Amino acid sequence: MRYLPHTDADRRAMLAAISAPSIDALYRDVPASARLSGLLDLPKHMPEMEVERELTALAARNRSAGAMASFLGGGAYRHHVPAAVDHLIQRGEFLTSYTPYQPEVSQGTLQMLFEFQTQVALISDMEVANASMYDGATAAAEAVMMANRVTHRKKAILSGGLHPHYCEVVENYARWCGFEATCGGPDPQGAEDLARQIDGDTSCVVVQSPSVFGHIKGYSALAAAAQKAGALLVFVVTEIVSLGLLTPPGAMGADIVAAEGQSLGNALNFGGPYLGLFATRDRYVRQMPGRIAGETVDADGRRGWVLTLSTREQHIRREKATSNICTNSGLCALAFSIHLSLLGEDGFARLAEINHARAVQLAEKLAAVKGVTVLNDGFFNEFTVRLPRPAAPVVDRLVERGVLAGVPASRLWPERRDVTDLLIVAATETNSVAEMDFFAQSLAEAL
Amino acid sequence: MAEIRFTKEHEWIRIEGDVAVIGITDYAQQQLGDIVYVELPAVGKKLAKGDEAAVVESVKAASEVYAPVSGEVAAVNDGLGANPALVNSSPAGDGWFLKLRGADAAEIKGLMDEAAYKKYLEGLA
Secondary structure (H helix, E strand, O other): OOOOOOOHHHHHHHHHHOOOOOOHHHHOOOOHHHOOOOOOOOOOOOOHHHHHHHHHHHHHOOOOHHHOEEOOOOOOOOOOOOHHHHHHHOOHHHHOOOOOOOHHHOHHHHHHHHHHHHHHHHHHOOOEEOOOEOOHHHHHHHHHHHHHHHHOOOEEEEOOOOOHHHHHHHHHHHHHHOOEEEEOOOOOOOOOOOHHHOOOOEEEEEEEOOOOOOOOOOOHHHHHHHHHOOOEEEEEEOOHHHHHOOOOHHHHOOOEEEEEOOOOOOOOHHHOOOOEEEEEOHHHHHHOOOOOEEEEEOOOOOEEEEEOOHHHOHHHHHHHOOOOOOOOOHHHHHHHHHHHHHHHHHHHHHHHHHHHHHHHHHHHHHHOOOOOEEOOOOOOOEEEEEOOOOHHHHHHHHHHOOEEOOEEHHHHOOOOHHHOOEEEEEOOOOOOHHHHHHHHHHHHHHO | OOOEEEOOOOEEEEEEOOEEEEEEOHHHHHHHOOEEEEEOOOOOOEEOOOOEEEEEEEOOOEEEEEOOOOEEEEEEOOHHHHOOOHHHHOOOOOOOOEEEEOOOHHHHHOOEOHHHHHHHHHHHO
16 A cells, blocks of 8 residues: 555645646646556566566667667767776765765765866866766756856857757756857857857857867867957867867866766766766856865864865755755766776876777768768767768668667757758777778668 | 944945945954855846845855845955955955945935944844
8 A cells, every 4th residue: 555645635735835726737747648647557466577577578679789889979978887887886885875964974975076076177177176967968057057157147159069958958947047048050060150149248158079060179269259258168078088189178268167977987878867077267166056075184184075165055055056956976976987097097098099090980981981971070089971861761770780870960950951961970999890891881771 | 434334234334425335344244254255246236225235155154245225236346256354354444345336325324323333233242
């Protein structure tokens, strides 16, 4: 029997308090087709072995990236995660701990977060990083809101190279938090001129590099133009491994870095949980969202760790907090830190080089396929190709041959007919030359 | 000596020409302890009496500073960005917060004068 503490009278009183006619009325924003009407058609009971068999059969219907030749990217990247990462994060002290509410008793957690922050600050070349956010997209939205607070302005310009899902998340925050976010449409050629769009009301310009189409651009001039207009440059990175090779955002004058950290330590996991990285300049730290672990000394002068600058946060500042985030992606952050520690500075650069080399190889092989053009001049481990026909059906056909050919741009911008023929393709250290040859050959046959 | 007024929320207001300079009192800074950050409004922002004008953070707490009178923000004390401790060391001087333009003189005159504020503090002790 289910334990339901509320009586019908309790429910009526609660509904009356919020002027809702019924519990179902609370779900009216969910499309009817996605709502469950009636009970699920499940057998009443089944032996454990049969349940296992049934669920195994269900799971076998998934096509996993690990079991296919996967060239999927678009903000989520398949990398090799060393076995030590999984082993270490499963220690009970890490696996079961929640965000520390009495921080000083959790010295190990705080030290881990401090090391994580140090790594994030180092690879992005920024001065301070927080203990992580939920994912790259929400980190980007928080970055825009932070820029609004710093500049006392409410208008963000989003690059056409920003992942459209990130645009949607920022726009969703904008809609409910009362600021403006204008997202340029897709910019497959990397030709937009963002500096021209900056005016006296602009709080920030949000760019992504490598862009969703894989373009790499220098942003020092844009950073200077933003600064001149009193606006900030928010720099989004969706493939963090790129920082092993590319000029870091801090060196280009970024004011805030919002990144997705999944690539290090974290598997694709059907889209989550992921790991938002967030870094900024010292002078803006009071406006930064999220938790910050700090290093200090105790009464006896011994090194210790604390959560610091907490007056920004919800449990102290209540509704005036810089953010409603009061937690962080602790376990994903730990996995990130262990992976990056195992790589080391040289290993990180080497991993980035291998990724780039694989992508260059793949681009050459695909460019040799009749009718296929590579759009990018420069790229890291992901690039965009134009096919002589719509990309989505081609991708579907290649799936049947065991190749996940990439993300069709039409999947990201379903309403834009001008991007139908574009396919966004990624290659990482996990892709063998044989896989790439098979991909190119299969593509040639499918076109 | 410029005319100075006080609020029950421990802010001082001093008329200097056509602007009203606003800060927090010595009593307030003592109560707050070491001040580590002051968040100031944007110049040009219009504040109604009672609106949140600033946030002051000490090692103990974050507290709002409300506009004691209506007006438009004419200037803010940028010096507090690098050195918020000025509020502790010189609350009535270099530790000022902001200047309001267009403040209603009658509204200011209606606030406590120095003697009345002293008496008010004695009542709190």
